Amino acid sequence: MRNFVYRYKSKGLAKMVCEAAFSFRRSDFDANFAKIKQASAPCFKYLEDIGTAKWSQTYFPGNRYNLLTSNVVEQLNKAISKSRASPTVEMFMFIQRMLTRWFSARRTKSAKHRGFVTPEVDKVMQTHIRLTKGSKIYPAKEWTYSVRGLFGHPNTVHLDTKACTCQVFQKLKIPCGHAMLAADSIGLPYTQLVGDCYKTQH
Ligand SMILES: [Zn+2]
Incomplete structure (x- = not known):
């Protein structure tokens, strides 16, 4: 959504893209995609060129489980930005320490969880x-x-x-x-x- 606000300077358009992306029914997606076409032809073309299977829930051929994996990559990118200027070995040690800390906190949290799902x-x-x-x-x-x-x-x-x-x-x-x-x-x-x-x- 941030990328769309930045690229097309329109929060309304970004919201429409999100609505289309998270539509589960084909008919809902088609209606939402048509609205985007009406609002901005360049944005519609941009999305069409990427291919709807790559960004929409309804046309993706496999199981997405509602996960956006690129968000995880962005988080990690942000977290390691402090170590960018360090020598390679030091940077790897920084990443290793950070991930160990994350996994340990996650393990402690999950050990306390009693529900049958996460x-x-x-x-x-x-x-x-x-x-x-x-x-x-x-x-x-x-x-x-x-x-x-x-x-x-x-x-x-x-x-x-x-x-x-x-x-x-x-x-x-x-x-x-x-x-x-x-x-x-x-x-x-x-x-x-x-x-x-x-x-x-x-
Ligand atoms: Zn249902």
């Missing part, structure tokens, strides 16, 4: 629950439910294949609010819905 995933699930509050749920067939919210499209969730028409469930491997509502209706624990990669114990 704290960040738990936060995402809480947000999903909030977004679908007040929705009505209708059983369609075995393991399949239709969920109708106060706003937006109705959605169909398949608990057996861990998929939903909102696309969030299968893309993130974290249950969407629709899936959690469906699970609640039959007393299925959320542990059954979350991808193994997010669990604290296997």
